[in-house]
Amino acid sequence: MKKKFLATLGVVLGLSLLVSINIPTSTKANSNLLLASVDWVQAQLNPINSKVTALEKQVSEQAVLISQLQKAVSEGGSVVVTPPTTPNPTEPGSLPSVVYTTSSSVKVHSGATRDYKVLATFGANEGLTVIDQHKSASGIWYRVELSATVKGWVFSGDVSTTKPTSYIPTNVITKQAVNVRKGATTNYASIELVAKGTSLKYLGSFKNVSGETWYNVQTAKGNKGWVLSTLTEVK
Incomplete structure (x- = not known):
């Protein structure tokens, strides 16, 4: 397609050169004939340009699809x-x-x-x-x-x-950095500190003597512990 396009372009340039150099002003008929030839060449180029545009669009769409597939595999x-x-x-x-x-x-x-x-x-x-x-x-x-x-x-x-x-619920999402503790009060030691937006596996819930609701969770590392409900949300 590229060779055909270059050859056609060469014809257009050649005809344009003939129009600008070789056509006497007195030969109006010949001038009209050459101009008609230029129009014909241009008409042949238009479908080629349309096909090039369509191919460019197709390549762009395929690039987007490849990107989506790569993302799916990486996830x-x-x-x-x-x-x-x-x-x-x-x-x-x-x-x-x-x-x-x-x-x-x-x-x-x-x-x-x-x-x-x-x-x-x-x-x-x-x-x-x-x-x-x-x-x-x-x-x-x-x-x-x-x-x-x-x-x-x-x-x-x-x-x-x-x-x-x-x-x-199946997941507990942290609203801020949260300590996963060994028990359902802040008196218990922290097993793991998880970042804001972390998804934890929901295992159960418990209300302590202070009236606080704590969720029993499992972290991505496999650690099981407790997080305070007010610092998280269940989904």
Whole structure:
């Protein structure tokens, strides 16, 4: 295509040179003929320019898709070749922030079909943080965050966007830097200091004699301890 474009460009330049040098002012017919030839060459160039523009757009779209695939691999999730559709917030089926399991054995897979490996199994009424969605032939799949490094896919038919009355939290998110302690008071020693925005696995809760609610959690390092509820939020 490049050689064809250069050859055509050479014809245009040559014709333009002939127009500027060799055409006498008295030969109006010849001048019109050459101008018509220039117009014809330009007409041949226009489709080529359109094809070049279309190819540039296609390359740009493919670069975006490659970037998305690289990100999915680096995050430890599965690669879905079909690009996810962007939901419209005003339409039904728009991306929810949290979905809740509706049965006693909801499986999260490494990819957006049941053929992929099971990463985790959840009981009923547990919340999962949604970060993306994919529409397949079988229906909508939600990409959920299991931890800071592990993401998976859950089928929309196994979850609900409505928070159940008997909701059981799955994660505790810190609002600031928080000490994970050995017991449910500040008198206990700190096991680990976690940063603001850290997601901790929820294990249970306890109200001490002072009326404080503490959450029993597990950190990414595997440490189990207690954090004060007012310094965190459950999801």
